[in-house]
Amino acid sequence: xxKSGVTMSSNGTNNNYNNTNHNLRxxxxxxxxxxxxxxxxxxxxxxAGRIDPKAVDICAVINHSPHDDCCYYYTTSSCAGRCFLYxxxxxxxxxxxxxxxxxxxxxxxxxxxxxxxTWATDPTGGGDAIPTIxxxxxKQQQQQQQQNQNDDQGTTPTPQHNDKNNGxxxxxxxxxDQSIWLRFxxxxxxxxxxxxxxxxxxxxxxxxxxxxxxxxxxxxxNNNKTKKKTDSQKFLVAIWGDEGLEMPLSTPDGVPLFDxxxxxxxxxxxxxxxxxWEKIDRFVQAVREMEPPDEEDDVxxxxxxxxxxxxxxxxxxxNNNxxxxxxxxRIPKSFDVIGDVALLxxxxxxxxxxxxxxxxxxxxxxxIMKRNKAIKVVALRQSNLVGTERAPGDDGLxxxxxxxxxxxxxxxxxxxxxxAVDVNHTFFSPRMARERLRICQQVARGEHVLVLFCGVGMDxxxxxxxxxxxSVTAVEVNxxxxxxxxxxxxxxxxxxxxxxxxxxxxxxxxxxxxxxxLPTLPRQHYNRVLVPRPKEGAxxxxxxxxDSGIQFLRAILPVLVPNGGECHWYDFVSTNEYPTCQRxxxxxxxxxxxxxxxxxxxxxxxxxxxAMRQLRACIDFRVRPKE
Numbered sequence: 001x002x003k004s005g006v007t008m009s010s011n012g013t014n015n016n017y018n019n020t021n022h023n024l025r026x027x028x029x030x031x032x033x034x035x036x037x038x039x040x041x042x043x044x045x046x047x048a049g050r051i052d053p054k055a056v057d058i059c060a061v062i063n064h065s066p067h068d069d070c071c072y073y074y075t076t077s078s079c080a081g082r083c084f085l086y087x088x089x090x091x092x093x094x095x096x097x098x099x100x101x102x103x104x105x106x107x108x109x110x111x112x113x114x115x116x117x118t119w120a121t122d123p124t125g126g127g128d129a130i131p132t133i134x135x136x137x138x139k140q141q142q143q144q145q146q147q148n149q150n151d152d153q154g155t156t157p158t159p160q161h162n163d164k165n166n167g168x169x170x171x172x173x174x175x176x177d178q179s180i181w182l183r184f185x186x187x188x189x190x191x192x193x194x195x196x197x198x199x200x201x202x203x204x205x206x207x208x209x210x211x212x213x214x215x216x217x218x219x220x221x222n223n224n225k226t227k228k229k230t231d232s233q234k235f236l237v238a239i240w241g242d243e244g245l246e247m248p249l250s251t252p253d254g255v256p257l258f259d260x261x262x263x264x265x266x267x268x269x270x271x272x273x274x275x276x277w278e279k280i281d282r283f284v285q286a287v288r289e290m291e292p293p294d295e296e297d298d299v300x301x302x303x304x305x306x307x308x309x310x311x312x313x314x315x316x317x318x319n320n321n322x323x324x325x326x327x328x329x330r331i332p333k334s335f336d337v338i339g340d341v342a343l344l345x346x347x348x349x350x351x352x353x354x355x356x357x358x359x360x361x362x363x364x365x366x367x368i369m370k371r372n373k374a375i376k377v378v379a380l381r382q383s384n385l386v387g388t389e390r391a392p393g394d395d396g397l398x399x400x401x402x403x404x405x406x407x408x409x410x411x412x413x414x415x416x417x418x419x420a421v422d423v424n425h426t427f428f429s430p431r432m433a434r435e436r437l438r439i440c441q442q443v444a445r446g447e448h449v450l451v452l453f454c455g456v457g458m459d460x461x462x463x464x465x466x467x468x469x470x471s472v473t474a475v476e477v478n479x480x481x482x483x484x485x486x487x488x489x490x491x492x493x494x495x496x497x498x499x500x501x502x503x504x505x506x507x508x509x510x511x512x513x514x515x516x517x518l519p520t521l522p523r524q525h526y527n528r529v530l531v532p533r534p535k536e537g538a539x540x541x542x543x544x545x546x547d548s549g550i551q552f553l554r555a556i557l558p559v560l561v562p563n564g565g566e567c568h569w570y571d572f573v574s575t576n577e578y579p580t581c582q583r584x585x586x587x588x589x590x591x592x593x594x595x596x597x598x599x600x601x602x603x604x605x606x607x608x609x610x611a612m613r614q615l616r617a618c619i620d621f622r623v624r625p626k627e
Contacts, residue, residue: 186241339410365401
């Protein structure tokens with residue numbers, strides 16, 4: 001502030017400056033949070049349609065924001081490292097560049113992967129599976145329909161020219177080199193940072209593991225005259241590894257060079273994979289231990305001339321929960337907003353007089369509705385969530401202010417997906433929105449997904465509408481929740497903002513108990529299983545008295561694809577167990593080994609607090625046959 005040459009003449013001026021800085025930070029954080037939500041909620045347009053399994057951990061740690069007021073980072077693109085074979089010019093943009101046998105994992109069958117005689121007949125070579133459904137298939141269907149229509153009309157379609165490659169066509173046509181090359185591309189990550197201080201902190205955390213780190217782009221809206229540059233400012237940090245490899249596998253005539261050295265070639269690639277993953281693990285640990293960035297650069301040094309720009313901005317001070325109208329109503333610090341319903345879990349300590357309590361509760365409800373015009377009903381939960389439904393029940397809610405709906409039914413929108421919610425008879429938590437979005441980012445194109453304990457269907461609808469999975473199967477035992485889920489499916493069918501074609505048709509809803517329905521489902525069919533099992537109180541393993549849902553896990557593993565199938569297992573842990581969760585890891589390891597499989601933990605996510613010093617943790621693990 002002193003650099004600007006301005007002196008403060010009174011404490012009032014100092015307070016005005018501090019308030020302005022506070023408003024600037026809040027405004028920037030709001031804009032950055034909106035940009036983060038918009039970026040992370042977009043459909044993944046990569047060939048796999050998902051985040052690489054080995055990059056799930058680092059992306060989740062960077063994207064995780066414990067509170068809305070400390071959002072500093074979000075990932076824009078990532079690759080955990082991959083190897084592939086290619087033919088033609090080494091530049092991917094050229095027309096004759098042909099890439100096959102892409103693998104983001106270890107090469108386990110070197111004889112198959114490096115067998116060049118099967119280049120045309122075995123495009124995967126034991127590497128990543130080629131998606132069989134997705135945006136490309138829908139494009140092909142549209143092109144086929146257009147072709148059929150042209151055939152019926154007797155017209156000839158206009159040929160499509162690629163202007164980008166027109167200048168290279170002559171050069172490509174003359175290219176007759178038939179050599180096949182092996183390439184390994186190391187880890188690469190792009191992260192949007194809220195401020196220069198945040199970018200510097202992230203680069204300092206990355207440098208011990210990755211030397212190639214730098215700011216590649218700075219966007220501060222300098223060219224936008226209608227916005228202050230402190231309103232929307234971000235810095236793009238690029239982090240990439242140095243474990244590259246590129247070597248020919250055959251002569252220009254197609255003669256193999258290393259036909260008897262395939263195991264050696266596999267070791268070259270696998271060693272780079274393992275070194276690459278080790279560096280990613282070190283980076284993850286460094287990010288976990290990273291201190292919050294310095295916010296001093298969040299404010300423009302010369303903002304004393306811009307105070308008038310923010311005079312009309314009303315910031316909701318988290319330290320003062322009183323109604324801004326001047327009354328002394330104490331609004332609870334946290335409550336859930338489900339559709340047009342504000343659900344309070346408790347009220348501040350009030351008078352012992354019952355009539356006085358009702359007046360205070362009504363005043364709180366009116367203050368909440370005044371603050372948020374979209375809220376039409378304010379309700380108070382009066383009982384704990386019990387039973388398999390984990391719902392308040394008919395008498396578990398008291399409507400404080402608003403229409404007396406019975407049952408209390410509303411529609412809730414989350415990242416453009418709408419579901420129906422019966423607040424009385426179903427369990428639904430809007431606080432799981434980011435967790436649902438995180439799961440969607442891991443679903444690859446063409447997967448078969450099974451969602452257990454689906455409730456009102458938000459997880460299933462998000463997966464069907466936001467990813468290009470081949471099928472999404474949802475299972476729920478609560479008949480009221482199933483009714484809400486079917487209505488949500490109808491919402492999904494009419495939702496014009498959903499970019500993934502056939503979303504509602506790919507969603508199947510099954511009513512019944514999980515343990516009864518799982519034996520009837522296809523064996524080894526589902527690539528991914530979500531298990532957001534409800535809390536069982538004293539039966540949970542975190543209290544040392546339960547089996548941690550072992551019967552569910554034993555029933556799930558037979559329907560999971562044994563080679564690369566992934567499971568999102570939700571468990572309940574104490575705060576001192578997180579993030580290692582050794583008890584849960586050992587439990588999962590023991591049950592998985594019973595089925596002749598081995599597992600790999602991809603990530604352990606904090607999915608929210610369920611009680612004091614107790615968390616809901618999601619353990620993402622992948623299974624493979626024992627070697």
